[in-house]
Amino acid sequence: MKIKTGLYIGIAIVLIVGGALLAVKGKDAVSQAESRKQGILDAEQKTLLYQNSPGSIVEVGVAVGDSIKQGEVLFKVKSAEEGETDVLAPEDGSVNRIIVKPGDQIQQGMPMAILQKNNFYTDLYIQESEIQKLEVNQSISVHFPYLEHPAEVTGVIASIGVAPQFASLRMSREKGQADLSMFLVRVAMDANADLLPGMTAEVKLDEITD
Missing domain, CATH: 2.40.30.170 (Efflux pump adaptor protein, beta barrel domain)
Known part of the structure; x- marks a missing residue:
């Protein structure tokens, strides 16, 4: 009986000391979780807005999910004032969503695509x-x-x-x-x-x- 009692006391001391050391070091489970x-x-995302004269979408040069580089041609637009113009990627990234399609009429300030930055x-x-x-x-x-x-x-x-x-x-x-x-x-x-x-x-x- 005395042996068992001593064993239990020894285990308790080890647990208490070990727990105290972990708490001091901040490595116990609670500290780690906190x-x-x-x-x-x-x-980060960026909405690409059309900046030129009113016209119509001639060509969409990218698809959703495509990686793009700054200066890459994304759209071709034909307008009465400027003829056919290119809409370029403003920075590196990828295409998250395309809002317009060939044949759509577009005005200045209208969204064309949503781009995902790198x-x-x-x-x-x-x-x-x-x-x-x-x-x-x-x-x-x-x-x-x-x-x-x-x-x-x-x-x-x-x-x-x-x-x-x-x-x-x-x-x-x-x-x-x-x-x-x-x-x-x-x-x-x-x-x-x-x-x-x-x-x-x-x-x-x-x-x-x-």
């Missing part, structure tokens, strides 16, 4: 107690944990702002309730062949040193 901030990867970003909600670790233009590692081979890319903090009111949290305290302030942090990164908009992006705040 330090991981996740967002959805998204891509820039990704993710928005993260960060608590006030953790926001001091971050600043605009700071480089930060972004993980993609759910890929078959988890990837890591380097992002840059593009902006930090107060999160919309609906994102504020309520936390319980012994004396009533108090608001928990949240900040909206946008992390920008270059497009990557392994990444797609909609993937889960994760930042581990415990990797960041003050």
Whole structure:
């Protein structure tokens, strides 16, 4: 009986000491979960507007999903004033949506296509107690944990702002309730062949040193 009691006490001491060490180092499961901030990867988009004289679409030179380079001909438009003119890609990217088709009449300012830029970003909600670790233009590692081979890319903090009111949290305290302030942090990164908009992006705040 005494042996069993001593064994139980020994196990309890090991667990308590081990747990205390993990808590001090911030590597316990709870700390790790709290330090991981996740967002959805998204891509910057640009609406291509027609800028020339009124005319009609003669040719659509690209399809949805095509990669494009700055200066590439996307559309040909024929107008009474200018004859046949080319509408060029304003920057590198890809075609997300085509709004017009051959034969359509088009006026200045009308949308022609929606282009996806070669820039990704993710928005993260960060608590006030953790926001001091971050600043605009700071480089930060972004993980993609759910890929078959988890990837890591380097992002840059593009902006930090107060999160919309609906994102504020309520936390319980012994004396009533108090608001928990949240900040909206946008992390920008270059497009990557392994990444797609909609993937889960994760930042581990415990990797960041003050």
